[in-house]
Amino acid sequence: MELFNFLKDHILFINLLIITVFLGFEIIAKVPSILHTPLMSGSNAISGIVIIGAIILVRQSEPTDYVALSSGFVGIVLATINVVGGHAVTDRMLEMFKKK
Amino acid sequence: MELFNFLKDHILFINLLIITVFLGFEIIAKVPSILHTPLMSGSNAISGIVIIGAIILVRQSEPTDYVALSSGFVGIVLATINVVGGHAVTDRMLEMFKKK
Amino acid sequence: MTIGLLKCTEENLVAMVPQVALKLYNEKFQIVCETEAGEASGYSNDLYHEIGAKIASRKEVILSSDIMLTGSEIGLKDLNLMKPDTLLIGKFNGCMGPDHLMALQKHKATAFSLDLLPRSSIAQSMDVLSSLASLSGYKALITAADEYEGYLPMMTTSAGTMPPARVLILGAGVAGLQAIATAKRLGAVVEAFDVRSSVKEEVQSLGAEFIEVEGSIEDDSSGGYAIRQTAEYIKQQKALIHSRACKADIIITTANIPNKKAPILIEKDTVAQMKPGSVIVDMASASGGNCELSRDGEMIVINGVKIIGDSKLYNKMAHQASLLYSNNIHNFLKYLLKDGRENVPYGSDIVSSTLVKSKEAISLHS
Amino acid sequence: MTIGLLKCTEENLVAMVPQVALKLYNEKFQIVCETEAGEASGYSNDLYHEIGAKIASRKEVILSSDIMLTGSEIGLKDLNLMKPDTLLIGKFNGCMGPDHLMALQKHKATAFSLDLLPRSSIAQSMDVLSSLASLSGYKALITAADEYEGYLPMMTTSAGTMPPARVLILGAGVAGLQAIATAKRLGAVVEAFDVRSSVKEEVQSLGAEFIEVEGSIEDDSSGGYAIRQTAEYIKQQKALIHSRACKADIIITTANIPNKKAPILIEKDTVAQMKPGSVIVDMASASGGNCELSRDGEMIVINGVKIIGDSKLYNKMAHQASLLYSNNIHNFLKYLLKDGRENVPYGSDIVSSTLVKSKEAISLHS
Amino acid sequence: MIYLELFYIVSTVLLLLGLRMLSSPSTARKGNIIAAVGMGLAVLISILDPIKNDHGNLLWILGAICLGSLIGLLYAKKVKMTDIPGLVSLFNGFGGACAVFIAIHEVYKFDATQSLGFMGTTYLALFVGGVAFTGSLIAYGKLAGKVRDWRNGISSYFNLFWLVGCISLILFQIYNPSLYPFLPLVILAASLIYGLSFVWPIGGADMPVVIALLNALTGIAAALAGIVYDNMVMLLGGILVGSSGIILTMIMCRAMNRSLLNVIIGGFGSAVHSIAGERRNIEKTSISDVSINMRYANNVMIIPGYGMAVAQAQKACKELDNTLSNKGIHVNYAVHPVAGRMPGHMNVLLAEADVPYSKIKDMEEANAMFSDTDICLIVGANDVVNPSALDDPGSPIFGMPILEVLKSKNIVVLKRSMSTGYSGIENPLFSNKKTKMLFGDAKESIESINKEIKTMD
Amino acid sequence: MIYLELFYIVSTVLLLLGLRMLSSPSTARKGNIIAAVGMGLAVLISILDPIKNDHGNLLWILGAICLGSLIGLLYAKKVKMTDIPGLVSLFNGFGGACAVFIAIHEVYKFDATQSLGFMGTTYLALFVGGVAFTGSLIAYGKLAGKVRDWRNGISSYFNLFWLVGCISLILFQIYNPSLYPFLPLVILAASLIYGLSFVWPIGGADMPVVIALLNALTGIAAALAGIVYDNMVMLLGGILVGSSGIILTMIMCRAMNRSLLNVIIGGFGSAVHSIAGERRNIEKTSISDVSINMRYANNVMIIPGYGMAVAQAQKACKELDNTLSNKGIHVNYAVHPVAGRMPGHMNVLLAEADVPYSKIKDMEEANAMFSDTDICLIVGANDVVNPSALDDPGSPIFGMPILEVLKSKNIVVLKRSMSTGYSGIENPLFSNKKTKMLFGDAKESIESINKEIKTMD
């Protein structure tokens, strides 16, 4: 019951979820196989969006709560690597496809 | 400002809107031209979903509020024609594509 | 009504093959057929006999026919034996001498020469020139290929790569086009030249290259036939053809101008500079030849270049040539007699233009 | 070292065309060339002279040569004039009589017959049989097309539709395959038959239909050559071929069994039932013929069927044939002398199998 | 019961899936059914789902639904195939009208508590619904031949002005909600008029585009109504239809070489005249029309002529043949004896493209086959299919036997222009009712057709 | 400033657009940049946007970002092309780790007011993030050759059991939130272990699939974290990556003829052995690999052999040639003197397909051209490209001149099996490092390649 209530309260949310999942499928469904690797790499970079969570975590931590701060810090570092490195490496990969 | 507040309060909504618009585009973008007409006809039937509004209107009307009731009634009739007729005619159209 | 079939004296053709004779027989004609009329093209007397034709001597045939079919020659003696009102159908090169015409007139006979047909779409089913030119063009290439001492297609073999043969076609009328098509089939590299620049598209539609010379004169009123060109143009054209000819392994010339001497396209000098082993087939040799050296009906070898002069290559395909010729004649007959023997449509373009003219008339006309 | 070139007495071939002679000359060989050695195949004395060869009489050539090149014949007289240790290269049908062998032995000379080469990939650049068979196969079809009195391709014309000619190829070795390819090019409908069923794929790879007879014997050890078949098989095969032959317009037979009489594939009866105007080219006529009626080197006409017996059709392409033959010999020479004149690799498969054997040895062997 | 609302999600997903499947030929029919199921589910939920202020009124609802279904089914059954586009437009108008009814009703329920956004949304629903309504009606009228095109120089300026007017009115009204109680009705009227004036000037060829656009508008109206009723299914369904409708409109415009703007504001009079110069009675067709027709034919006859040779389209023909044959369609070639410019010209080319001899029919065979032929594809032939050879004694080619393509069901002619063939005479075949012309180089046309057919299932 | 949040929408749209463009070859690179901009914008907003409980800590944040960027860029610059997949996996692991850090932190902030759903979401984020983290690390280790495959019969059963265990633990925890304070840590550990045990047994060829899957998992973890923080961009970005990642995984599985389930639960040992029977040192390739290589080559040499004749692939070759030539790539044909089964066999076929003579190179010409050739496409040739003719004196074909394809940069061999050619000898070319084998009928292979190349830009 509680689950149902949760669902009912978040119906907008759920719809959003479903539509987005659909959209994700739709976008990828016809991708040519040569792009599998760059696409994976690019979307991997996008998954680094989790960095925002870590930023919020740090912003909401007491300046003295070093556990929170440092775990947030590490989180941001890791996620940044994911984002920045991911996009950069994808770019390198796609550069190869350019005509020499 | 009021507009911004409205937007901010409905941010989920707006996101939903955007994603759905994207999805709509994505679904149609690669449709072969032979399907233009049936697709138009089919999605026309779907647009009859406005019927639900009319149904809610009727349900929420006082049983004596004949203005509301009859305008709701006409609304439902029209929308039903749209929905039922639309799907039926689409089906007829698509039947033509079947191999004799 | 009796249809008489004469044996052709100059060619291996026969004007009515048994298949066509059978059709006419079924259309209630009597058929009289000169003995051995079809022998040279592979249709024996027996075959004619089988389909109900009477085999007779030439004289008998002429004496009994209302309609007489033949090839390109008819003797004065024959004409004088004719029944009155005879229709004589053949291909007489478009003209006859005054004696012949007189003989015709005397017997109230009418002679139709199918090589005079207008080159219109409607006349095409009777168009003897088309049928025979097409056969000849094909055969010209095949004969050249047979005489040529090498492959036409490119061949990469363990003993070396043989490049494809280069074929040059001069005159891209019906015969020329057919030669082009056949050469392309066999894998040769083909170039073609014609004075009529409208042919360019047709040549290209067969995948060959068209050699262009600027400034040709065209005359639409000539009904598709070529006309004489200016001196300047001819000079330019000569230089161009000369250079291409020197590179060619096979040359086929088909350039005819009706009732004129054929234009010289390959001169002695050119032949001298050609590669030994090359082959020239001159299909205009009967009207003087497109090659200065060619002799009609002969093959000569000069500096290792074989020059074949043959305006009647279809003779080498007598079997099918006769079939096509007979069909053409049959179509013409059907047209002629569509309203009955009494109402030959002399007014129509097709009939009027095939009426045999005197030699003078032809010369004046053109 | 001096290389001598003898004129071929039986064919239009020459064993060293000027292009190849030039290469050898540049490799520091002296070249002595019999007068008019290349005349028959279009290579004049002048051409040889230009590239630095000495023109001499036959006798002079033989007396001065260390290596001697020729075609398929060599006289006893010639052999007896040879210098000691001469290498003689040609295509002697694989064998020589005892007198000849004796003469060779007497002069410590060695004769190589290139038609004995193994049919292996490595030997293919020297494979005279392949080169000549390929030329012959092509020529067989071209010749047949020239003799055939009709179109090979289908033609839809205003005077009727001519169906495509039906071509039957018997024996799909190198020559047969080339004939198939050429016939397909010209637009004919092609069927082929061979005892070796492995050929099926090859025939189909050229777009022709393969006629299958069940139960053929194959012997991989025979090195690609065909062997004799059982009686039952032959009977079945005969019936099948007979029925196809009766429908064919052109038949090309290439079925050889090395050093045996060629199998009879087309019998008298079959010829009698064939359509008049059909053409048979028998390329096995030298070894008895695949057609019962064919005569080597002649064209005969029976019931309107033309039967051409010619095992050496490449003679009609002497120019290119000589080029290929010369290249083959040149490749063989290079192989022979790769380690110097003193170290001919007699041990290798290629050299050992080309050594000329006595007639008896061959008979015993096969 | 209170969780019934959750099932709206299922219905949304069904609608989505349905639309998705509708956009691919092999699944389209199933997609339509799935969408219909989703729709039915949504309606069911909307009836049963507990809401506040519920007064039931079930009889009204069910009655209306029954009546609507009856009418809808009847129309759908009865309509002739050729009238379908008009019917679709009419149906669409009804959907718009429903939105209008809802919106006008809600508008009069507004009190001071309403937010600007909510009010704006409702008025927008009113406006968009109204435009969709009258626009669709006019479109229907035009297609049914009941309404004539009307256009002059100022119509587009009028439209622009009117549009601005409507929007200003709405803005004025939401900032001063209760100033003039009749203003909502004025807005309604203005919307309805805009719908009329917007569609009226648009010409015949652009009608499909307009219908697609109006369809998108109805979708948007539904979505707006969805916001008003805070109903997810309405919102999402509406947006989907709206967004897909707009992109569809754009795609259709592109296919016709028109810009959407050009169509919407009435083309400012430019596009109309370009059609004028053409010969009358010629019916042009498009790659996609030809493709769909061929795809669903049983027997196709290709008729090559000299134009095939010029275009070197023989291999393209063979490839099209391959594609069709793979789909089980019978393809043959009818070769006229004098097609091309030399005897056997077509044979040479078809052989080059490896067309098997068995597929090449000569004139007699072909003429016997035409009555069973669904489509004749005439590839650059002209004289050899000229029916005046049969029925016009005055024609220079009267009496020549031709390929009697008129015996077949449909004829498509590929050529570059209306120019004549070798014999220089007009060809009445081209203006025949059975004939459609596809102008352009034959090779390119055939390649495009082939590509299109390949995409089908 | 308080409306800054609205700009998240812009950033979402950019991410969406970016992903969209990434999935089409011609726009992929731009798409990546657009996505990066969207990401940057999102980060900027997340830093500046006013939130409750804000304590700034800007230095920490900026420091971390600088450090992370530095490391990321450095790695991306330095990595060798061949190591990219490993690096992507490593990066992905970092993303997962970040989710883990956030989740474990949030978990310990829970109090009684938290709803079940919220708690469940957070634990799910923890679990999924953890699996993505260790799984990616293992995958990276395997690709870098640092971790060996480990698999035995029970691994899949263990995985199944462990998965169920993890989920039960989470359920237990959210229903009894404060019973055991150390339980969240246990859950964390269990998740990390599951990541290890799940990826460890998966074999080399399946690695790309696993990486795609792990990537999707990171996306899901981000989405879950987005729910936790009620942050739209995280949610939508995460879901997009998650859903597209999953479908990508499925597509990749299909391309490899594996089922996703088979890959996930470790294949139950079946798929591994099928690869065993094959000859060693042969590198197989795929249609798409060959296609991309050809598409971006400058000079392509087609080498036909008897197999082309058998497959009747000559026309397919010509069409491929056309496609490539249209894209400005030079295509030639190298014909060996003895290719096929009769002299001139290849000539006959290539002429049939209308290959112009100028493109046909004989052995000498071709051998001079190979050093400039980017790809040799060997279409059913074998003996004529056998390098033992050059370097193996023991070979029966030693001394035969061959087409020296090894001088070129890449070699792709189309044949049906490893069987030998006419001369019956092994071909060391096939196991050469430069060579990739594409097994299958040559005609079908070429047609597929052609189709694929046509879809590219």
Ligand SMILES: NC(=O)c1ccc[n+]([C@@H]2O[C@H](COP(=O)([O-])OP(=O)(O)OC[C@H]3O[C@@H](n4cnc5c(N)ncnc54)[C@H](OP(=O)(O)O)[C@@H]3O)[C@@H](O)[C@H]2O)c1
């Ligand atoms: N067979 C023979 O031996 C022979 C010899 C000489 C003359 N003829 C005559 O030639 C005619 C043959 O009839 P036909 O029907 O084959 O040809 P046609 O009547 O000459 O018509 C050919 C048509 O092809 C069109 N065309 C040209 N290029 C094209 C391209 N690239 N793409 C699409 N269409 C193209 C032309 O129209 P557009 O310009 O509008 O595109 C033209 O109307 C007959 O009149 C016949 O008598 C035949």
Ligand SMILES: NC(=O)c1ccc[n+]([C@@H]2O[C@H](COP(=O)([O-])OP(=O)(O)OC[C@H]3O[C@@H](n4cnc5c(N)ncnc54)[C@H](OP(=O)(O)O)[C@@H]3O)[C@@H](O)[C@H]2O)c1
């Ligand atoms: N040219 C001549 O005159 C002549 C005459 C007789 C013999 N030969 C000999 O034939 C050989 C010719 O060499 P080659 O390289 O052309 O051919 P090859 O060495 O015989 O090799 C042909 C290859 O094609 C492959 N193949 C067969 N069908 C195929 C299909 N449908 N799709 C893809 N691949 C297919 C086969 O491998 P799979 O089975 O694995 O697919 C085979 O390895 C030489 O050894 C030469 O000496 C030549």
Ligand SMILES: NC(=O)c1ccc[n+]([C@@H]2O[C@H](COP(=O)([O-])OP(=O)(O)OC[C@H]3O[C@@H](n4cnc5c(N)ncnc54)[C@H](O)[C@@H]3O)[C@@H](O)[C@H]2O)c1
């Ligand atoms: N309407 C029909 O159906 C039909 C039927 C058959 C032929 N035709 C047309 O009739 C025309 C003549 O056909 P033909 O083959 O009988 O012609 P032909 O035999 O009279 O001449 C052969 C070709 O030689 C060319 N020629 C003449 N002088 C030349 C020169 N100096 N140099 C180079 N070329 C020269 C001519 O232009 C012609 O193309 C063609 O255009 C053909 O299309 C029409």
Ligand SMILES: NC(=O)c1ccc[n+]([C@@H]2O[C@H](COP(=O)([O-])OP(=O)(O)OC[C@H]3O[C@@H](n4cnc5c(N)ncnc54)[C@H](O)[C@@H]3O)[C@@H](O)[C@H]2O)c1
């Ligand atoms: N390895 C190489 O590079 C190479 C080179 C050339 C030839 N070969 C092979 O050598 C073989 C022989 O070639 P060839 O052309 O010199 O052969 P051939 O001239 O000896 O015989 C011609 C063909 O006739 C066939 N034949 C024999 N008896 C027959 C019968 N009763 N009925 C029907 N057909 C019959 C044979 O099978 C053969 O295919 C072929 O397999 C060829 O592929 C190989």
